[in-house]
Structures are given as C-alpha cells and as structure tokens.
Amino acid sequence: MTVRDELQPLPPAKLVVSQVSKVFRTGAGLVKALEDVSLKVSEGEFVSCLVGPSGSGKSTLLNIIAGLEKPDSGSVLLDGKPVTAPGRDRMVMFQESALFPWLNVLDNVLFGLKLKPSLTNRERREVAQYYLQLVGLERFLRANIHELSGGMKQRVALARALAPNPSVLLMDEPFAALDAMTREQLYADLQEIWRKRRKTIIFVTHNVREAICLGDRINLLSPSPGRIQEAFTIPLARPRDINSVEVAKYATELTAALKRHLQPAEATS
Amino acid sequence: MKRVLLATTFFLSCLVFWQAFALTEIWSPVLLPSPLRVADYLYGALRDGSLVAATAVTLRRLLLGYLAGLLLGLPLGLLTARFRVFEDTFGLLALGFQTLPSVCWVPLALLWFGQTETAMLFVVIMGTMWSVMIATDSGVNSVPSIYVRAARTMGSRGLHTWLKVILPASFPFIVSGMKQGWAFAWRSLMAAEIYVTILTGFGLGHLLHYGRELIAMDQVIGIIFVIIVIGLLADKILFSPWENFLHRRWGTTKEGLFTA
Numbered sequence: 292m293t294v295r296d297e298l299q300p301l302p303p304a305k306l307v308v309s310q311v312s313k314v315f316r317t318g319a320g321l322v323k324a325l326e327d328v329s330l331k332v333s334e335g336e337f338v339s340c341l342v343g344p345s346g347s348g349k350s351t352l353l354n355i356i357a358g359l360e361k362p363d364s365g366s367v368l369l370d371g372k373p374v375t376a377p378g379r380d381r382m383v384m385f386q387e388s389a390l391f392p393w394l395n396v397l398d399n400v401l402f403g404l405k406l407k408p409s410l411t412n413r414e415r416r417e418v419a420q421y422y423l424q425l426v427g428l429e430r431f432l433r434a435n436i437h438e439l440s441g442g443m444k445q446r447v448a449l450a451r452a453l454a455p456n457p458s459v460l461l462m463d464e465p466f467a468a469l470d471a472m473t474r475e476q477l478y479a480d481l482q483e484i485w486r487k488r489r490k491t492i493i494f495v496t497h498n499v500r501e502a503i504c505l506g507d508r509i510n511l512l513s514p515s516p517g518r519i520q521e522a523f524t525i526p527l528a529r530p531r532d533i534n535s536v537e538v539a540k541y542a543t544e545l546t547a548a549l550k551r552h553l554q555p556a557e558a559t560s
Numbered sequence: 561m562k563r564v565l566l567a568t569t570f571f572l573s574c575l576v577f578w579q580a581f582a583l584t585e586i587w588s589p590v591l592l593p594s595p596l597r598v599a600d601y602l603y604g605a606l607r608d609g610s611l612v613a614a615t616a617v618t619l620r621r622l623l624l625g626y627l628a629g630l631l632l633g634l635p636l637g638l639l640t641a642r643f644r645v646f647e648d649t650f651g652l653l654a655l656g657f658q659t660l661p662s663v664c665w666v667p668l669a670l671l672w673f674g675q676t677e678t679a680m681l682f683v684v685i686m687g688t689m690w691s692v693m694i695a696t697d698s699g700v701n702s703v704p705s706i707y708v709r710a711a712r713t714m715g716s717r718g719l720h721t722w723l724k725v726i727l728p729a730s731f732p733f734i735v736s737g738m739k740q741g742w743a744f745a746w747r748s749l750m751a752a753e754i755y756v757t758i759l760t761g762f763g764l765g766h767l768l769h770y771g772r773e774l775i776a777m778d779q780v781i782g783i784i785f786v787i788i789v790i791g792l793l794a795d796k797i798l799f800s801p802w803e804n805f806l807h808r809r810w811g812t813t814k815e816g817l818f819t820a
Contacts, residue, residue: 343800378713379715393728436811437811455714
C-alpha cells in the first residue's frame with residue numbers, strides 16, 4: 292500500500308439502523324433514551340443530521356453507531372455488516388476535542404495511523420501532514436494542544452478523525468462550544484473538506500440552522516422516549532451560507548416542526 | 561529580580577537579627593549559638609568529612625527506599641484502579657496504612673529486623689508506597705473517559721490503551737503522588753534515624769541525635785539547616801523538570817491565583 296492508495300477516498304458507506312432501543316438506569320428511574328429508532332443513510336448522502344433537544348437520545352444513537360455503546364435491542368449495519376465494536380471505519384469527533392494533551396498536534400493525528408499496521412512510519416507522517424494541511428494547520432505540527440484556540444483544536448480533531456480514512460465520520464456537536472465567527476468559518480471548511488473527501492457524515496446538533504447549512508437530510512428527534520419524528524431533505528446547492536435567506540426559510544419550517552413534536556410531550560407531563 | 565532582592569533582604573535581615581540577639585546573650589549561648597558558630601560547625605564537619613559521610617548514608621537510604629516504594633506503589637495503584645478485587649483489598653489496606661504516621665513503623669521494624677539497614681529501608685518504603693499507590697489509583701480514576709473512548713474509535717485496545725492513553729493521561733497525578741511520596745519518605749527516614757542507631761552507617765538523623773546528647777546546639781541547628789537544603793534541592797532536581805514538562809505540554813499552570 293502506498294500513501295497515494297491510503298489517501299484515496301473510500302466509497303461512502305451505506306448505514307442502516309433498524310429498530311434500535313436503549314434504556315438508561317438513572318437515579319430517577321429508567322430513561323428511555325431511544326425507542327425503536329430506524330434510520331437509513333444511503334451511499335452518497337454526505338451529511339445526515341440528527342436534530343433534537345437535549346435528552347432526545349441523539350448522542351446515544353451516535354455512540355451506538357460508533358460501537359461505543361450497545362443497544363438493548365435492534366441493530367446497526369454498515370455496508371451489510373453488523374456493528375458490534377468501535378472501528379476505524381467509523382471515526383468520531385466529539386464536542387470537546389478529546390485531543391490528548393500529552394501529545395503535540397502531529398502526534399495526535401498520528402495516534403490512529405500508528406494503529407494501522409499496513410503503513411510505514413514515513414507514510415503515516417505523510418498522511419498526517421496531508422490532513423493537517425487540509426484543515427489549514429500545517430504550520431502547527433509541533434504545537435502543544437493547550438496552545439491552540441478552540442477552533443484550532445476542533446480542526447486538529449477533524450484531521451485526527453479523517454486520518455485513518457474512515458468510510459463514515461460521526462460528529463457529535465463538534466462546534467457547539469465555539470464562538471459564532473469560528474463556527475461559520477468551520478462550516479465553510481467542513482463543506483469544502485467533504486467536497487474533497489466524500490465521506491458519509493452523521494452530524495448531531497441541536498442547532499437547526501447548523502443542520503440545514505450542513506445537511507442533505509435532517510432527522511428530527513424528540514425526547515423521552517427518544518424517537519425520530521420526521522425527516523427533511525434539504526435540496527440547497529453547496530456551499531451553503533448559514534446566514535442566507537434559503538437556510539433561514541428552512542429553519543423556520545424545521546423549528547415549527549420541532550415545536551409541534553415537542554408540545555404533546557410537554558402537555559402530558 | 562525585585563522578588564529575588566526582597567527574599568535576599570529578608571533572609572539576610574533574619575541572620576543579622578539572629579546574630580545580634582545571640583550577642584546580647586539574653587539566652588545562654590549553649591541554647592542559642594550565633595549563626596557564625598553554626599557556620600563554624602558546618603565548616604568543621606565538612607572538613608573532617610563527617611557531614612559528607614552522613615549525608616551520603618542518608619541519601620543512599622532515602623533513594624533506595626524511595627525507589628522501592630515507587631516500584632511497589634505504582635503497579636499496585638494501577639492494579640487497584642483496574643481491578644475491583646484489588647480495590648476492595650489492597651486499596652483499603654493502603655487507605656489505612658496511609659493514615660498511619662510512618663514513624664509508627666519504627667518500633668515494629670526494630671523488632672522485626674533489628675538495628676539494621678533493612679529496618680531503615682522498611683520504614684522508608686512504608687512511608688512511600690501507600691501514598692504513591694493511592695495517588696496513582698486516583699490519577700487513573702480521574703482520566704476523562706472521553707480520552708479512552710476516542711482511543712477506542714481509533715483502534716486502541718487493552719494494553720495499548722493503558723500504555724498510550726491512561727498512563728500518560730494520569731501522569732500529572734502520578735507526579736504529584738511521587739512528590740508526596742518523596743516528602744513522606746524524607747520525613748519517615750529522619751524519624752527513623754533519630755530513633756535508631758545503626759552501626760552500619762551514621763546518617764544526618766544520627767548527627768542530629770548526638771548533637772542533642774552532647775548539648776551541641778550549633779550541631780543541631782547546622783544539621784537542621786542541611787536537612788532543609790537537601791529537601792529543597794531534591795524538590796528542584798527531582799521534580800522541577802517533570803513539573804516544567806507538564807507545564808509546557810499540558811499547560812498546567814504553576815502560577816498561583818494572585819500572580820498576574
């Protein structure tokens with residue numbers, strides 16, 4: 292295998308989530324985080340957003356797809372194969388960067404690559420440098436993590452998640468802790484990166500505009516029990532601008548739908 | 561620079577005040593020798609070699625005991641953090657033993673091992689290993705789970721996760737545990753040396769003890785001074801490099817709350 296092969300984008304994967312349920316035991320009793328959730332992410336669907344208020348189980352669903360948590364019932368199939376454990380075919384980007392503070396920027400990106408036995412060290416370095424360049428951080432290879440701004444940390448985290456060349460990228464509110472200006476820059480960068488890399492991306496957020504700006508398809512989840520209530524297709528051309536009128540138009544529609552699905556739950560409680 | 565000047569002025573004034581007070585002879589010079597007398601003793605002890613020999617004996621015991629304590633405490637701490645069985649057995653044992661002032665081991669060590677080097681080492685090891693073990697255990701337990709989860713998605717498992725993620729992530733805690741262990745080792749060794757005469761070597765504690773026996777106050781104060789200096793040097797030489805490394809890498813701050 293050469294670096295060139297390694298950098299070839301893998302064909303985007305097909306992901307099928309069928310009838311997944313998950314219950315958590317908390318001090319206040321049982322919480323139905325997910326009930327009978329089914330979801331299909333087709334090949335070529337670059338972003339599928341999960342949108343819902345906190346407690347709607349969207350992060351839980353993402354963790355189940357990542358293989359970090361096991362569902363109580365139901366299954367997840369990736370290209371026909373059942374998901375049972377974490378794997379490099381599905382990389383996760385967390386809300387906090389989860390970068391390792393004892394490693395510098397380059398070594399953080401190399402962490403996953405070092406676990407790929409098919410590569411030589413030289414190839415690993417080239418791959419890591421390619422992705423750090425892709426996120427615009429090629430000048431910060433030797434920087435320590437605490438020296439980076441929040442936005443730069445998430446760029447490193449993105450490079451780290453992309454480096455093992457997964458077929459699915461799972462993003463759990465990755466920009467939620469950033470300021471608005473940094474976030475807008477990252478929306479543009481992310482769209483540009485996936486134009487180049489063509490990954491299947493599943494993006495969790497509670498920010499409706501963010502979902503419309505990034506997503507091809509948006510699944511609305513409601514809390515207790517976590518369920519997918521409605522799915523929207525966003526046919527807007529890319530690159531999209533979060534401040535554009537079209538995004539705002541869809542946002543109004545989606546917010547109305549969210550409210551509709553939330554109200555019955557509130558009325559009964 | 562201003563702070564160095566302030567510190568220097570402060571300590572010089574202390575010395576001058578001490579010298580002046582000693583010259584008044586309000587207290588008998590036997591009980592309060594002047595700083596010049598103390599310096600004279602230290603110079604003499606340096607020249608006749610007794611001070612260097614005692615320091616060497618003490619440091620040898622300290623380093624051996626401390627290393628053994630680390631070698632026992634670190635793995636035990638990892639085991640209690642990883643396995644419930646160890647947590648419920650050795651973990652509880654460590655909690656109990658850690659509250660025991662290590663000088664309490666001296667009578668037991670004497671009866672078990674007699675007046676030997678082994679008794680000394682035993683006391684130092686008992687002083688070190690439990691606190692190192694507990695610090696390691698709590699260090700591992702405070703590793704954010706997100707690091708482990710992130711590592712698992714990248715294909716890290718089992719031993720690899722321990723060596724490449726959990727250990728480095730708990731490193732700041734382990735270093736502070738090692739530092740605490742060092743302080744305990746130092747205290748317990750001094751207690752043991754003052755208590756116990758061992759014919760295989762006279763340490764600093766013995767010099768202190770004989771200073772009292774001979775009512776040689778210049779010796780007592782001089783040795784106390786040497787013990788303080790060794791403690792400070794150990795801190796600088798053994799731990800400052802680690803702490804600076806942590807400061808650079810992790811961005812853990814060394815500055816206090818009120819230093820702008």
